Amino acid sequence: xxxxxxxxxxxxxxxxxxxxxxxxxxxxxxxxxxxxxxxxxxxxxxxxxxxxxxxxxxxxxxxxxxxxxxxxxxxxxxxxxxxxxxxxxxxxxxxxxxxxxxxxxxxxxxxxxxxxxxxxxxxxxxxxxxxxxxxxxxxxxxxxxxxxxxxxxxxxxxxxxxxxxxxxxxxxxxxxxxxxxxxxxxxxxxxxxxxxxxxxxxxxxxxxxxxxxxxxxxxxxxxxxxxxxxxxxxxxxxxxxxxxxxxxxxxxxxxxxxxx
Amino acid sequence: xxxxxxxxxxxxxxxxxxxxxxxxxxxxxxxxxxxxxxxxxxxxxxxxxxxxxxxxxxxxxxxxxxxxxxxxxxxxxxxxxxxxxxxxxxxxxxxxxxxxxxxxxxxxxxxxxxxxxxxxxxxxxxxxxxxxxxxxxxxxxxxxxxxxxxxxxxxxxxxxxxxxxxxxxxxxxxxxxxxxxxxxxxxxxxxxxxxxxxxxxxxxxxxxxxxxxxxxxxxxxxxxxxxxxxxxxxxxxxxxxxxxxxxxxxxxxxxxxxxx
DNA sequence: AAGCAAATCAATCAACTGATTGAAGCAAAC
DNA sequence: GTTTGCTTCAATCAGTTGATTGATTTGCTT
Numbered sequence: 314x315x316x317x318x319x320x321x322x323x324x325x326x327x328x329x330x331x332x333x334x335x336x337x338x339x340x341x342x343x344x345x346x347x348x349x350x351x352x353x354x355x356x357x358x359x360x361x362x363x364x365x366x367x368x369x370x371x372x373x374x375x376x377x378x379x380x381x382x383x384x385x386x387x388x389x390x391x392x393x394x395x396x397x398x399x400x401x402x403x404x405x406x407x408x409x410x411x412x413x414x415x416x417x418x419x420x421x422x423x424x425x426x427x428x429x430x431x432x433x434x435x436x437x438x439x440x441x442x443x444x445x446x447x448x449x450x451x452x453x454x455x456x457x458x459x460x461x462x463x464x465x466x467x468x469x470x471x472x473x474x475x476x477x478x479x480x481x482x483x484x485x486x487x488x489x490x491x492x493x494x495x496x497x498x499x500x501x502x503x504x505x506x507x508x509x510x511x512x513x514x515x516x517x518x519x520x521x522x523x524x525x526x527x528x529x530x531x532x533x534x535x536x537x538x539x540x541x542x543x544x545x546x547x548x549x550x551x552x553x554x555x556x557x558x559x560x561x562x563x564x565x566x567x568x569x570x571x572x573x
Numbered sequence: 574x575x576x577x578x579x580x581x582x583x584x585x586x587x588x589x590x591x592x593x594x595x596x597x598x599x600x601x602x603x604x605x606x607x608x609x610x611x612x613x614x615x616x617x618x619x620x621x622x623x624x625x626x627x628x629x630x631x632x633x634x635x636x637x638x639x640x641x642x643x644x645x646x647x648x649x650x651x652x653x654x655x656x657x658x659x660x661x662x663x664x665x666x667x668x669x670x671x672x673x674x675x676x677x678x679x680x681x682x683x684x685x686x687x688x689x690x691x692x693x694x695x696x697x698x699x700x701x702x703x704x705x706x707x708x709x710x711x712x713x714x715x716x717x718x719x720x721x722x723x724x725x726x727x728x729x730x731x732x733x734x735x736x737x738x739x740x741x742x743x744x745x746x747x748x749x750x751x752x753x754x755x756x757x758x759x760x761x762x763x764x765x766x767x768x769x770x771x772x773x774x775x776x777x778x779x780x781x782x783x784x785x786x787x788x789x790x791x792x793x794x795x796x797x798x799x800x801x802x803x804x805x806x807x808x809x810x811x812x813x814x815x816x817x818x819x820x821x822x823x824x825x826x827x828x829x830x831x832x833x
Numbered sequence: 834a835a836g837c838a839a840a841t842c843a844a845t846c847a848a849c850t851g852a853t854t855g856a857a858g859c860a861a862a863c
Numbered sequence: 864g865t866t867t868g869c870t871t872c873a874a875t876c877a878g879t880t881g882a883t884t885g886a887t888t889t890g891c892t893t
Binding site for chain 1: 604605606607658699701745748751752787788789793795804806807810811
């Protein structure tokens, strides 16, 4: 029985329709979000029957989980492989190399095409703001371990920062990574319309991106004085422009006296 | 007729149920996303009738637009006010002050409570990855102008960077901001479980956050040499661990030979 | 008190949702 | 050639979706 199933899987690798469903779901979820897509739309694009989703997976939610698992598993595996290789040596790696090890698998490798990378990037981003506990658990299962490893490694490179400082900077880094994976092509959208930047050139992206992340980790410890000076400067400018200052912070929203 | 409506609006400011619907929609959309919430759930929480949504707005989509407009308008207004005040003086402001002007309105002011800030932060984040052209247009309408102003101002502070470098760093900054607005309380989720950090203390957050953003803009221009060295280091470590290198980049995903 | 428009309501619409069923298709095993 | 078991399919389920209707209530003006 197991042999027969193996033979089947050989002739029709990994189950044709199963993969087609996963691909279609990934594409459509990336575009419209999990709740924005119906099983019928997915199965229509996958040229499959609605029941096939319940046959291969157990329902819509499990299909989403399978979509995430398929890519995230590989991506995180590459991430861990690189971090472990870097930290295996006698002396700690360079900050840039460690950052690259964490960041590159999501931006370049693990994907056959830029479209696939973009798609999963969007799914990943959508997933990252999910509030449902079950889905958050899926996230944690995949992404917690490499985060812990990265923090351990970066603490050896920059020992002068507290754990909280490092956590903060790591948090910021993850934020940029998710945003970057999900929003390719949006860099030039803010400024002028005549920009020739190609957002799909991930190598160029990494060239800009990695040094900035390194700068984040190399920034001096957070200083109250620096921050207060900035607040004072903004308040001074606002006062000169005859506007209310920041500190009193009078509520500017008049619309929701009933809210909360 | 106009007078009567004005009098009405005075006695029942801005329409009680209209505001209740907006509040309920904001809360639920923040939690479950636009497609994850039905009009019935919204109107149930707002103690209103389903038809009220179509009466005050025109439909579900327009309700979402109203939810975004209400907050984003105020937030972006504060942002512009601060940037303009800072750039009005004879000499350019400090980098930290400019960043604070852009970042603070979304994190502290404009919101009566931390819950409201969190809620709109989530809505904002969900909106930022929307692919629907109409919704993207709403985004642009609100957030393009302050971005242009910021880039103009920061170009005067850091003239040695090319426009593309500045755009990149600004893009990264926006990414961190959206992530931070949407994910309060997630900083400590990665590392140990015994962390006492209070993610709702936005002042502490800003103290960590603003200097890091300044470090991003102050980082030296992107260097191919630095990047290539990092790539070489990762590849070397991988080779030492007897694993395939990055450069050949053999496809690691075996699952989607049919995709794209 | 009457008039009137703005606001609210219950009831209903067709369309669509995820899920389930049992029959039919199909290739390999015997 | 028949059996076996994985796969696919059309048909259907009850429940929900956004939207609309027309009647009813509300509160201000005259």
